[in-house]
Amino acid sequence: MNYFNLFRFLLLFFLVFNVGCAGTTTAAKYKSSSGFDWTPLIDKLAADGLDKNYLSQIYNNTKVIFNPRVMPKKITHEEKKLNYAQFLEDSRINRGRNFIKINNSLMAEVENAYGVPKEIQAAILLVETGFGDFVGSDLAINILSSMAMSSNMEQVRPYLPQEYVIDSNVTEKVTKKSQWAYNELKSFIQYASDNNIDPIGVKGSIFGAIGICQFMPSNILKFGVDYNKDNKIDLFILDDALASMSNYLVHYGWKPGISREQQEKVIMKYNPSRPYTDTILAVAHKLGWKGYIPDYGPLSSRDLSVFEK
Ligand SMILES: [Ca+2]
Helix, strand or coil, rough: CHHHHHHHHHHHHHHHHHHHHHHHHHHHHCCCCCCCHHHHHHHHHHHHHCCCCHHHHHHCCCCCCCCCCHHHHHCCCCCCHHHHHHHCCCHHHHHHHHHHHHHHHHHHHHHHHCCCCCHHHHHHHHHHHCCCCCCCCEEEEHHHHHHHHCCHHHHHHCCCCCCHCCCCCHHHHHHHHHHHHHHHHHHHHHHHHHHHHHHHHHHCCCCCCCCCCCHHHHHHHHHHCCCCCCCCCCCCHHHHHHHHHHHHHCCCCCCCCHHHHHHHHHHHHHHCCCHHHHHHHHHHHHCCCCCCCCCCHHHHCCCCHHHCC
């Protein structure tokens, strides 16, 4: 090998080596500190129109972590097991009365603007998050990203109780919930970007619901209201949470004077659970709501056993 050939060899080696390094760096770019590879998720979100630089900033953050236990939690969650009777206890109702007293002018203003009584506003905040005490302990981005990336039953199986593993519908459920979570994740990132909100700073419930009124991100995009006019919809701020919640209820048909059956139908849109709906209306009643209609026939009375727990 003469000097010229040696030079060419070294040049080639240098180029190949460098390209190799660059290739490795790109492939490892979206790996979290725990080694989880976010690249497929980022590529999909980018193909759906989200900004790739924004996405890589998010998924390069070491706080963004894949949690394989989130999807199994969603799959095994049973609404009926929640103890709704606790919300009718005197201590909770007294807290509700106090909450209305402290925030009376804002709540009355929102009631005036949307027609949703302040007692209904308070009842929803009490049941959803204990007036903001329980807004979730993990980041919404982690919850939603983990669920979106859990479409494969093999990832979920080790964390599922045996009765779910042998249930043949679970695989289909996992796929559906994963798709649902992906769409919510897309909405969440869009929402954070549009409102100049740090996506790594937002807490979410175990299903990714956000704020003191617990909105899924797709609903923030549709019904969120910047009520305090600070150019962002922030559902951890009471003004925006109350107005967004009321806007949502009005969209689904809430107005003064509707029948008990209609009231129930609207509240069921907030959370499709009969015990939840009965609880919201009963709490509002205990808080002094004048629109409570107790005689609503067999539709709901069959479910009042929930209060006897
Ligand atoms: Ca705002």
